[in-house]
Amino acid sequence: MRFMILVKADKNTEAGVMPSEHLLAEMGRYNEEMAKAGVLLAGEGLHPSSKGARVKFSGENRTVINGPFPDDAKSLVAGFWLIQVKSKEEAIEWVKRCPNPLEGEAEIEIRQVFETEDFGTEFTPELREAEERIRTEIAARKG
Known part of the structure; x- marks a missing residue:
């Protein structure tokens, strides 16, 4: 299962305030x-x-x-992670280990990413084939 982890913005991130060296180091270790x-x-x-x-x-x-x-700044996104884990509970456990991303009050949202099998019969074999071609093209560009 893939999950998008969304770090909500605050007035400082919206003002362009950069993270401290300490936070950058902690985030580097976490990543x-x-x-x-x-x-x-x-x-x-x-x-x-x-x-x-x-x-x-x-x-x-x-x-x-x-x-x-x-x-409201809290409805905006300041950053994200995309992770692949076995369950929402595992995603939550990873987020709980995260350094406080804003060094003050912060909120992180966890959202599961749709997989092709989630779309059922509406996602026809032709659409699945087209999706696979796109994914193959993207993978080829990365490596």
Whole structure:
């Protein structure tokens, strides 16, 4: 099972305040621990929403909204990990071992990623084949 671990933003991350050297070192150790355990697939911090954009869909129309976004900072994402573990409980245990990512009040959200088998019969053999071609192409670019 794959899980997306979302680190919620705060006023400091949205202001572009960089993490301390101490936090960067702790996060490096945590990431290394997950990598050595074979659960880490990806993980990165994100620039503040002021450097981002949103694309709003309304039927066939697309509207680009440049950041910063007026949302409460806690609804925004400051970083993420993508991990592969056996259960939600294991994902929770990994997150509980994480250094406090904001060095103050922080919240991390855990969301399971859909796998192809989760889509049932609507995901036809043709769609599965197309998905496999895409995954093969992506893997070939990595290595």
